Amino acid sequence: MITPFRSPRLRSVNRPALLALTGAGLFLASLDAYVVVTALLPMLTSVHIAANRPEQATPIITGFLLGYLAVMPVAGGLSDRFGRLRLFAACLAVFAFGSFLTATAPSLSQLVVGRVLQGAGGGALVPAVLALAADLYPAGDRSPVLGAVSALQEIGSVLGPLWGGLITASSLGWTWIFWINIPVAALLFWALWPEIRVRSEPRRPANLDWLGALLATAGLALLTLALYAANPERSPVGEGFFWQLPLAALCFGLFIWHERRTSQPLINVRRFTDSSFSGSALTNAIAGGGLMVALVYIPVLANAVFAMNASSAALLLFRLMLGIPIGALLGGILAQRLRSYRFVAALGLALAAIGFLMLSGWNEGSLQPHLLGLPLRLADGELFLTGLGLGIEIAPVSAALLDAVGEAERGAGAAFLIIMRLIGMLVGFSLVAGFGLWEFHQATAHLQPPLPGLNPNFATQFAIYTLRVKQAIFDQYHLIFRGTAIGLFIGALIAAGTLRPLPRPRWQ
Numbered sequence: 001m002i003t004p005f006r007s008p009r010l011r012s013v014n015r016p017a018l019l020a021l022t023g024a025g026l027f028l029a030s031l032d033a034y035v036v037v038t039a040l041l042p043m044l045t046s047v048h049i050a051a052n053r054p055e056q057a058t059p060i061i062t063g064f065l066l067g068y069l070a071v072m073p074v075a076g077g078l079s080d081r082f083g084r085l086r087l088f089a090a091c092l093a094v095f096a097f098g099s100f101l102t103a104t105a106p107s108l109s110q111l112v113v114g115r116v117l118q119g120a121g122g123g124a125l126v127p128a129v130l131a132l133a134a135d136l137y138p139a140g141d142r143s144p145v146l147g148a149v150s151a152l153q154e155i156g157s158v159l160g161p162l163w164g165g166l167i168t169a170s171s172l173g174w175t176w177i178f179w180i181n182i183p184v185a186a187l188l189f190w191a192l193w194p195e196i197r198v199r200s201e202p203r204r205p206a207n208l209d210w211l212g213a214l215l216a217t218a219g220l221a222l223l224t225l226a227l228y229a230a231n232p233e234r235s236p237v238g239e240g241f242f243w244q245l246p247l248a249a250l251c252f253g254l255f256i257w258h259e260r261r262t263s264q265p266l267i268n269v270r271r272f273t274d275s276s277f278s279g280s281a282l283t284n285a286i287a288g289g290g291l292m293v294a295l296v297y298i299p300v301l302a303n304a305v306f307a308m309n310a311s312s313a314a315l316l317l318f319r320l321m322l323g324i325p326i327g328a329l330l331g332g333i334l335a336q337r338l339r340s341y342r343f344v345a346a347l348g349l350a351l352a353a354i355g356f357l358m359l360s361g362w363n364e365g366s367l368q369p370h371l372l373g374l375p376l377r378l379a380d381g382e383l384f385l386t387g388l389g390l391g392i393e394i395a396p397v398s399a400a401l402l403d404a405v406g407e408a409e410r411g412a413g414a415a416f417l418i419i420m421r422l423i424g425m426l427v428g429f430s431l432v433a434g435f436g437l438w439e440f441h442q443a444t445a446h447l448q449p450p451l452p453g454l455n456p457n458f459a460t461q462f463a464i465y466t467l468r469v470k471q472a473i474f475d476q477y478h479l480i481f482r483g484t485a486i487g488l489f490i491g492a493l494i495a496a497g498t499l500r501p502l503p504r505p506r507w508q
Helices: 015-031 040-046 054-082 084-103 108-136 143-169 181-196 210-227 241-261 269-273 275-304 310-338 341-359 378-392 394-405 407-444 458-498
Strands: none
Touching: 015 084, 015 108, 015 143, 015 181, 054 084, 054 108, 054 210, 054 407, 084 108, 084 181, 108 143, 108 394, 108 407, 143 310, 143 378, 143 394, 210 241, 210 407, 241 269, 269 275, 275 310, 275 341, 275 378, 275 394, 275 407, 275 458, 310 341, 310 378, 310 394, 341 378, 341 394, 341 458, 378 394, 394 407
């Protein structure tokens, strides 16, 4: 049953201004998720690591994601207990402090610590802002707002590498990527202070379920390790898969058992009996898996088959990424206009599935034909359609789940929604990429590159070898994208069959 909107305090504030300020903080944090991708070499040089040791940069990237993942199980519950704006301010301060540590880092260890704190502070902003948006707008009116918030986050992720590259290439240097965060965070804190200090914002008791958070985090970490194929030539899953996966399942089982018995759970697991809640969560996970497949395999295909350099491959992927924020805005508006979460969510997933089916038909000449004589290629339209569909799904699914949990659990519900998307990305990537790479190595294990030497037929043999390797890549790519399309079609059916109809707003 949907809990009616009941917050007189938040209803009385300037809602657009409040969302604009908190959305700006969310955008700032999302910029930094991938901002270091274009600044890695100068960052490594500044901490005295040789440019020919790029593997040393991995913790700088994964540190942000580690902090993001670690804080997510508790972030939503904290916002439910202490208030959205108080949590927002605290996490913004953590993010700014992480930016300071990163900008002043004399060593790799401080760089990584700074990135972890940035991820923890920035990650917690997401459920806080989503829950705040749901507090400010009633059921039936909130899907466009959730679409706008999601679009801001996606735009930040898309623009992050470009922003990092521009700052790094300027006379300021890479450290200003992070120095700029500090005054912006301070300005947002100052602008929000009149609302932050008001103590009439509804709060739940301040006891936090630390045991539940520990079990959830341990389960997520073990699942990540179990599915990560560090050596795909030998195995499509992690080396410790057969003991890590059962332990992850045990942690999740204990988490559910504990959450059913504690008086103040992180997430009320009884919500899973609500088809709208469980359907939204599962749908979001499927969409996350589809997104991760695209993020990984489109650049791989661009590099391995179309012989693109890194910047050209990134621009190819940009076509898809551009569709996501546009789709997020469009999905929120359509859900409100059509008065249907289920139709719009199913439409988005179906469009994404059609996009993947079209992409699965790519061959070596797919980047050549132009669309209606324009400078745009047919492939650009296929990529944009895929991203558009993945974006359209976001707002109606988010609104359906936040409507289902009610006012008192919106923060925890928003955090759970994000966790399900992350799990979908993890499982989708691990299963598809791990098994895909393993199958590719199996298919090419018998192929031996010809040796030049005195071999008079080297050119012909090498051309045949290259052709067979490319064909093996295409075979795996076609299989993976078709499988992803089937998964997204299943997600569309789940959304159509489970999401609750859009309620009428209780007030305007």
